[in-house]
Amino acid sequence: MKQISTSDAPGYLPFLTQGMVSNGLLWAAAIPRDPKTLDIPATFEEQVRLSFRNLAAVLDAAGLTLDSLVKVNVYLADMADWAAFNEIYKEYVNLSLPPMRCAVQIAGLNNGYLIELDVIAEVEES
Structure with missing residues (x-):
């Protein structure tokens, strides 16, 4: 396994990994926090974009792009x-070959996140 880390994404808790490469796949998570200030945007749309x-x-730190996505899990505070x-x-996604996706509502996302x-x-094999 190889840990992926970048200062261009929030990494505010030392026991959380931004990404991990294992067996030809990158496993990653994203939260709506500014990587420099750790601020959380107020609106849903701003949180999604961030x-x-x-x-x-x-993904960039791992040499990948959003076109490399195979599966996306979306956690929404409100299905509305x-x-x-x-x-x-x-x-953001490649519409000619979109990743598999599921979206679920999770009551009480951490830190008041909306997503x-x-x-x-x-991961491309070399």
């Missing part, structure tokens, strides 16, 4: 945000 920017930073999430999601992501991405 989560995807943080995710892209972790599902349609808004879908519109923003289409800005969290976890993903699996394919």
Whole structure:
């Protein structure tokens, strides 16, 4: 296994890993915190975009892009945000080969987050 770390995504707790490569796959998670200030945006849309920017930073640290995504798990504080999430999601994923995805509502996401992501991405074999 190989740990992936970048200062371009939040890494505010020493016992959490931004990403891990194992068996040709990258496992990563993204939260809506600014990587420099650790601030959390107020609106759902800002939190989604920041989560995807943080995710892209972790993927980049592993030499990957959002096009490498195989599976996306979306955790929403309120399923009423599902349609808004879908519109923003289409800005970030490869629509010609979209990753598998599920979205679930989780009451009481940590720190008042309105969204969290976890993903699996394919790592190119060298």
